[in-house]
Amino acid sequence: MYVTTGAIELKLPEGSNRILVKNLFLSCDPYPISGAGVAEDLDSGDPEFKKGDLVWGLTGWEEYSLITASMLFKIHHTDVPLSYHTGILRGEFVFISATSGAVGELVGQFAKLMGCYVVGSAGSNDKVDLLKNKLGFDDAFN
Structure with a gap:
């Protein structure tokens, strides 16, 4: 074995409209190939983003990612820890998909406790009723 x-130099290819980021925080979602992440813009081919911007969105589970701008959102306020952007505290509105299971139901209830407007997607009318009338989701649909 040789250690070298x-x-x-990390930089975008000429003419690229993507964004090169250094990932700072990653979500602990159950699918580890990609997930919500917080990153710092290192180089940008998109005029809406510039070096040093803090962003959140869909990133890879890796130290550096090359991402399309449509997958990222600028972080304008840093009055909460950056790691909060990787979980249920992403904003005032939370959409929970596939909430028929316990995880989605709990996430929706945590989001409600944090003051979010929560919308759920369920597989049956009975589950829609559960989400809206028993778990307190603001809206739900089948």
Whole structure:
């Protein structure tokens, strides 16, 4: 085994409209290939983003990601810990998909406790009724 060290320059390919980010926080969602993340913009081919911007969105479980701008949102206020952007505290509105299971039901209830407007998607009218009338979701549909 040989251990070598080296350096590479991280930059976008010429003409790219993507964003190169360094991931700072990653969600602990049950699918580890990608998930919600908070990152710092290192190089941007999109005029809406610039070096140093803090962003959140769908990132890879890796140290650096090359992402399309449509997958990212700027973080304008840093008055809460950046890690909050990877979980249920992403904003004032939370959409919970596939809430027929316990995880979605709990996430919806946590979001309600944090003052979010919660909408659920369920597989039957009985589950829609459960979400709206027993668990307190603001809206739900089948």
